[in-house]
Amino acid sequence: DQQVKQNSPSLSVQEGRISILNCDYTNSMFDYFLWYKKYPAEGPTFLISISSIKDKNEDGRFTVFLNKSAKHLSLHIVPSQPGDSAVYFCAAHGSFGNEKLTFGTGTRLTIIP
């Protein structure tokens, strides 16, 4: 049972344009949502997060939006840069005492120069 879903396995975006990566979840107990970035032969690295009490969190070129009613979150990268080419994983966990971190299957983002 995939509780965190990333339905787009890949995405190509022109350099300078906006990249939008999507994620859906099914578990209403999730309280905290994260995005990770992964380069080949490296471990995933934390990118940005959002708690369930917010609907938007921004950090430089990266913004995460959360729609709790739709159980949907998205990551916006603007402007996209070649170094953003990587696999992006969406993840989520419950509240204090339930920090089991569940990941989606990932989306491979390719930025075209």
Added chain:
Amino acid sequence: DAGVIQSPRHEVTEMGQEVTLRCKPISGHNSLFWYRQTMMRGLELLIYFNNNVPIDDSGMPEDRFSAKMPNASFSTLKIQPSEPRDSAVYFCASSLASGFTEAFFGQGTRLTVV
């Protein structure tokens, strides 16, 4: 801190052999996760420890897999006997479980079972 340290980085073994993967979490972290990365399932959680106690091992594929955390600074994931379908990249991650927290990952162990 050096981050989460995994060893070995690469492991090639023959089917039927025992394989042990090792992980040293970040000092002070109290949660530890073992993940397996596959194309079909992405980052699949195998087992989750909190304060050295296994909290959720529902992701462990079968009895051939076992994990231990004898102390706060060391964990192992063992596969015995190994099979070709176990070939994957295995990641260890640790976090300071405090309600809202991110996990930090090691660089992974690429396991190939031939």
